[in-house]
Amino acid sequence: MKFLAPLLLIFCSQLRAQDSITVYDVSNDDFDRMMTEYSNWGRWGDDDRLGTLNLITPNKRVEAARLVKEGISISLSRDMDNSE
Numbered sequence: 749m750k751f752l753a754p755l756l757l758i759f760c761s762q763l764r765a766q767d768s769i770t771v772y773d774v775s776n777d778d779f780d781r782m783m784t785e786y787s788n789w790g791r792w793g794d795d796d797r798l799g800t801l802n803l804i805t806p807n808k809r810v811e812a813a814r815l816v817k818e819g820i821s822i823s824l825s826r827d828m829d830n831s832e
Contacts, residue, residue, distance in 0.1 A: 774782070792802050 788800055
């Protein structure tokens with residue numbers, strides 16, 4: 749849970765950047781190649797449980813906290829009821 753606030757800040761900052769998203773048409777072979785080339789599996793060792801959350805260091809959390817302008821909270825909860 750201690751990682752949630754910085755992740756939320758990062759997520760919210762990306763919401764504003766969505767206006768500049770470019771969509772690329774890639775083949776299945778290109779996609780498979782990129783998934784292998786850019787994979788982080790094993791980057792922090794075989795027993796790592798955090799993955800890229802390792803990049804959120806105490807200094808990064810302080811940087812993220814400094815970006816806060818308003819005390820708005822956003823729920824990230826999802827309805828998991830798929831019984832429709």
